[in-house]
Amino acid sequence: MAVSGGKVTQIYVCCSCLSTSHLEVVGKKKIARLVSLLRHASKPKIDVIVDSALNVHNIASHLERESESNDLALGVLIEINGGQNRCGVESRNEESIVEIYRSIESYAGLTFRGLHCYGGNLQHVRSPAERQSLVMAGPIAAAERARNSLAKIGVSCDIITGGGTGTFQFEADGGVHNEIQPGSYAFMDVDYSLNDDGKDRFENALFVHTSVVSTASSPGERTVVDAGSKAVSLDCGPPCVTRLDINQGLSGSIDEGFTYECGGDEHGILIHSSDMCGKVLNEGDTLRMIPGHIDPTVNMHDWLICVRKHPSGKDFIVEDTWRIRGRGPGI
Amino acid sequence: MAVSGGKVTQIYVCCSCLSTSHLEVVGKKKIARLVSLLRHASKPKIDVIVDSALNVHNIASHLERESESNDLALGVLIEINGGQNRCGVESRNEESIVEIYRSIESYAGLTFRGLHCYGGNLQHVRSPAERQSLVMAGPIAAAERARNSLAKIGVSCDIITGGGTGTFQFEADGGVHNEIQPGSYAFMDVDYSLNDDGKDRFENALFVHTSVVSTASSPGERTVVDAGSKAVSLDCGPPCVTRLDINQGLSGSIDEGFTYECGGDEHGILIHSSDMCGKVLNEGDTLRMIPGHIDPTVNMHDWLICVRKHPSGKDFIVEDTWRIRGRGPGI
Numbered sequence: 001m002a003v004s005g006g007k008v009t010q011i012y013v014c015c016s017c018l019s020t021s022h023l024e025v026v027g028k029k030k031i032a033r034l035v036s037l038l039r040h041a042s043k044p045k046i047d048v049i050v051d052s053a054l055n056v057h058n059i060a061s062h063l064e065r066e067s068e069s070n071d072l073a074l075g076v077l078i079e080i081n082g083g084q085n086r087c088g089v090e091s092r093n094e095e096s097i098v099e100i101y102r103s104i105e106s107y108a109g110l111t112f113r114g115l116h117c118y119g120g121n122l123q124h125v126r127s128p129a130e131r132q133s134l135v136m137a138g139p140i141a142a143a144e145r146a147r148n149s150l151a152k153i154g155v156s157c158d159i160i161t162g163g164g165t166g167t168f169q170f171e172a173d174g175g176v177h178n179e180i181q182p183g184s185y186a187f188m189d190v191d192y193s194l195n196d197d198g199k200d201r202f203e204n205a206l207f208v209h210t211s212v213v214s215t216a217s218s219p220g221e222r223t224v225v226d227a228g229s230k231a232v233s234l235d236c237g238p239p240c241v242t243r244l245d246i247n248q249g250l251s252g253s254i255d256e257g258f259t260y261e262c263g264g265d266e267h268g269i270l271i272h273s274s275d276m277c278g279k280v281l282n283e284g285d286t287l288r289m290i291p292g293h294i295d296p297t298v299n300m301h302d303w304l305i306c307v308r309k310h311p312s313g314k315d316f317i318v319e320d321t322w323r324i325r326g327r328g329p330g331i
Numbered sequence: 332m333a334v335s336g337g338k339v340t341q342i343y344v345c346c347s348c349l350s351t352s353h354l355e356v357v358g359k360k361k362i363a364r365l366v367s368l369l370r371h372a373s374k375p376k377i378d379v380i381v382d383s384a385l386n387v388h389n390i391a392s393h394l395e396r397e398s399e400s401n402d403l404a405l406g407v408l409i410e411i412n413g414g415q416n417r418c419g420v421e422s423r424n425e426e427s428i429v430e431i432y433r434s435i436e437s438y439a440g441l442t443f444r445g446l447h448c449y450g451g452n453l454q455h456v457r458s459p460a461e462r463q464s465l466v467m468a469g470p471i472a473a474a475e476r477a478r479n480s481l482a483k484i485g486v487s488c489d490i491i492t493g494g495g496t497g498t499f500q501f502e503a504d505g506g507v508h509n510e511i512q513p514g515s516y517a518f519m520d521v522d523y524s525l526n527d528d529g530k531d532r533f534e535n536a537l538f539v540h541t542s543v544v545s546t547a548s549s550p551g552e553r554t555v556v557d558a559g560s561k562a563v564s565l566d567c568g569p570p571c572v573t574r575l576d577i578n579q580g581l582s583g584s585i586d587e588g589f590t591y592e593c594g595g596d597e598h599g600i601l602i603h604s605s606d607m608c609g610k611v612l613n614e615g616d617t618l619r620m621i622p623g624h625i626d627p628t629v630n631m632h633d634w635l636i637c638v639r640k641h642p643s644g645k646d647f648i649v650e651d652t653w654r655i656r657g658r659g660p661g662i
Binding site for chain 1: 451560594
């Protein structure tokens with residue numbers, strides 16, 4: 001897996017492809033891990049999100065047990081359902097929002113920080129106008145309702161956070177959120193490049209290399225590569241496969257005259273179109289794939305190889321290698 | 332990820348979920364790795380599969396360069412396209428089959444071992460009768476044609492290998508194959524359990540545990556768990572989610588009154604049916620998932636926790652933990 005582009009060292013900490021940036025911490029084991037993180041030498045400031053008073057109670061109880069002279073403190077945001085119907089309190093459920101707020105405030109180790117309202121379901125609505133309209137009616141309206149519920153009891157929110165690579169501009173302009181949390185933009189993928197946002201908005205910066213393992217069966221019609229469902233996540237569509245030509249492939253989705261079909265866990269089958277005329281793929285050739293969906297693809301790999309274009313423009317230089325320490329199921 | 336059942340220590344070496352049992356070795360780097368494996372202290376006997384004379388030449392050349400007094404030897408099988416249109420020589424291409432055979436025989440370090448003809452595309456045809464008919468017309472007929480092509484020049488095949496968990500019985504009874512290579516049967520998954528082979532043919536022996544992280548949004552209608560596309564592969568359908576009740580869930584697919592929908596990379600959403608009446612899922616509850624597709628699911632995890640039922644029947648005992656060393660993209 002290769003990463004290219006400028007300022008590569010700035011990507012790691014901000015990219016949700018590599019970390020879990022907005023997850024609930026529920027259950028004894030996870031709460032214990034969270035609290036032990038607070039004891040880390042670097043004394044991190046951590047905010048968690050919650051959507052139930054029970055979870056607030058469980059986190060606070062563990063924190064109090066582990067805390068020596070109240071040295072451990074957590075910020076807490078209330079998660080609001082922005083329309084994805086995943087986690088989050090219903091934004092019209094004023095009673096529950098206020099109950100959770102009061103629960104947070106009742107514990108010495110916890111500080112209420114604000115609201116988390118994210119619409120993962122809207123990130124890939126292709127039309128920007130339609131996407132904006134849905135974000136306004138969804139996460140922005142929901143966050144506003146929740147904010148107003150708390151304002152009625154005199155409580156203001158320091159942070160109202162949300163937005164992803166597909167919608168962050170709308171949350172930023174919406175007048176309710178004051179923090180955005182996009183992550184995929186740093187690497188990009190085929191699914192995001194298919195949003196009608198202009199091809200050059202963000203360049204692709206992460207590629208999975210694959211090589212041709214077979215041209216035996218119907219040469220000229222299909223070519224088999226060694227990347228299947230263990231190498232690229234196929235849940236949001238197939239990867240875009242290109243040659244290694246370093247002067248193309250950084251923006252948008254590229255049509256090289258062949259399309260990828262899954263050939264099982266360890267194989268991909270490139271179906272050739274008539275445009276392939278004159279182009280030959282040979283056994284052993286290395287090709288470059290822009291993954292369909294970046295997050296679960298990064299999750300399957302152990303290393304990122306960071307490269308920069310050689311000044312001559314003819315080759316890449318390996319700048320660094322990063323172990324993907326954050327990979328794993330998150331369960 | 333928990334594995335249960337008897338004789339757990341016998342699974343590891345035979346399970347293709349954990350290793351790559353029938354892959355082509357193409358390209359300089361992979362060939363170098365293959366040859367270095369031959370130098371391993373345990374002196375493994377290794378067979379590779381090929382579908383081109385070029386690959387035979389590349390493997391043999393590397394072997395000759397690395398070999399001291401011809402101490403390195405490889406067995407080679409010719410891969411035949413059994414109808415999946417992935418890798419493999421066309422079974423009617425007698426000229427190519429004979430050319431590859433002669434190429435293998437021309438190198439001192441290589442020994443022709445036979446044919447590999449596998450139909451991955453047929454493993455999940457639901458009706459056993461239809462599946463058998465397709466296996467006979469596909470991999471069995473193709474292997475027979477290739478065998479006959481070689482017989483014409485006086486060559487016999489020591490090994491004709493193929494068959495997976497869905498079809499191995501048909502290859503075993505087909506009169507052409509003399510080796511089968513099923514792997515998924517050791518763990519099973521939802522997709523295989525949906526074949527009409529009888530619920531009790533193989534028990535499920537691998538489960539991914541997940542826990543309830545949210546019941547805030549529409550309690551009674553949906554429940555959110557902490558397992559998304561980074562925890563279970565969704566390419567062959569959703570996992571089957573059950574309670575931890577140890578007296579059920581080992582055979583077939585179980586309807587607990589809720590169905591799993593992907594909620595993104597780190598979430599699953601359990602949609603409740605009316606049969607849920609009276610059953611309550613609480614924040615923090617641990618649930619058990621039978622993955623939809625076992626191979627790419629194992630690939631996402633680092634450890635298998637091997638458990639055995641306690642004699643009392645009321646709990647599990649951890650027998651062993653296995654690191655999943657074979658995981659990775661295979662590219």
